Amino acid sequence: MTSTDHRQRFYIDNSPVRGDIVHINTALETILQQRTYPNAIALMLGEMLAAAALLATTLKFSGRLSLQAQGSGDLKWVMAECTDQGELRGLADWDSEADLSHLHTSADALAALTDAVLFINIEPKDGERYQGIVPLEEQTIAACLAQYYDLSAQVPTQISLACDGQHAAGLLIQLLPRTSDEEQEHVDEDLWPRLTILTQTMTPKELIELPASEILHRLYHEEDVRLPESEPLQFGCTCSRERCIEALIQVGQAAVEEILATDDEIEMDCQFCNTAYRFGPVEAMALFGLRVS
Template identity: 30%
Template sequence: MSDNARRFCFASGPVRGEWVNLSESFHTVIRQHRYPPEKAHVLGELLCVAVLLTSTMKFEGEMTVQLETTGAISTLVAKCSHEFRIRGFMDWNREASPEAVEQSFDQGKLVVTVKGADNTILYQSMVPLEGCRVSAALEHYFVQSEQVPTRFWLVVSETQVVGLMLQRLPMKAGESAEQAEHLWEEVCHLTETVKPEELSTWDLETLIKKMYAEHDVELFESRKVWFGCTCSVERMEQAVFTLEPVESKLLMEQGGTVDVTCQYCGKSYGFDAIALKRIFAKQAKKNKKAK
């Protein structure tokens, strides 16, 4: 199965599903950072969730799902654009045990941010972490901030990440609350019966036939998911000036160089004294115009 996302809906009531499979894009992220298996597992789950949530966006922009904890994994970030371009990274204690990684989710916060095409923040919500799995943290997030009943099923193997999300949507005029609740409970129960190995190996058509045989389910077109980084010389020049202005200026005066590495793709950018002078001159010109 290629990297893709796909939506499905139930004709009998207000329940929507999103399904995603990541293989090549997932491995691209992992290879660039050489994450060990237990860390790769967690990042794979969050990348999958970012795609699932992006599938619900109705405008151009980018979804960011970020975990900040006081445990072995201090920061974990996954991003997905409306074009389904994904990227992600994590900061962690390299000496931490797999058990410590699991316990990272006991304390901290989950932040979901949506930016528009012009990079302005359209929505941001933050909730405390509860539970030691990404799926548990996300379900708690929806209970606390969205008030939309949402369930996640995530499976990560050495070769791929597969995720399924169900959401109970607001009822339309004329729909029965009792029937909607019954459908939601039934669909969630049926999904719980699927084994992890089945979720990771069956395509969506097979899953739907096996899980929801008694229901009329509408499948939507598949959308390709791909890895893509947005780093550039211009962005890294801004990082040099913004993050390390004093140190960079000192190195410029001493004829030294500054090396900046992209957190997402691992690409390194080097700026010698001449480049640093150009960066500071450009910024000084911008500041003068701003006045």
């Protein structure tokens, strides 16, 4: 069993194929401790965290990538985020009155998101945000995301995701566009179909339990697989007192005064990490250039 959380990039040498394998254990435990999750929702959240960690490798700048599945059924939304530094956080919301006992798997949870939409949000620290919409036409998050990369990005992609409630893991493999130089070289046309079939032989249990090097050996031992150093993944929240201040300024003086008319202080809780930020009247009104005597 892999004991740390990390992301392992790999390349199939002399080919335009690259991939990543992620294992998320400690961070998943931390995230699932923030709320008491129904099992199926925890499984879906775990898979989405693995997916976010895989897709965040495409970030070429400092910022974050989030996946957000939204619906109008008993399950309202599931969100997973990963920064370029490998910091993960996630959260889900559902109707607490609803009976979710018929949901057992991640696919059940996905199906419970009535009229569901899956967004991919990319937020650079500086620069324009990007949002992609993933059609939820397949049975699993992995299949929906792979279809999105195939069709929207025109990059043939295979994705496997797994979560058992305590460990999450994922594997992504992509056939990148060839450069014109490479097109002149000998191209192994069978490579991608072969890799696709091999990738599909991995079971969720194997993906969770085996170290990345062993997964790669089992699947692709006939290819020359090159592994750079793995990168750490960990739980991390991007909330801060500064962000709360920005939010308070945004809601405006009148709304802040209304809260302070009934409460001694303003409390803002981050649901991702359960940190509470508190602002007394003096500090809150000073945000609007006002003094409280």
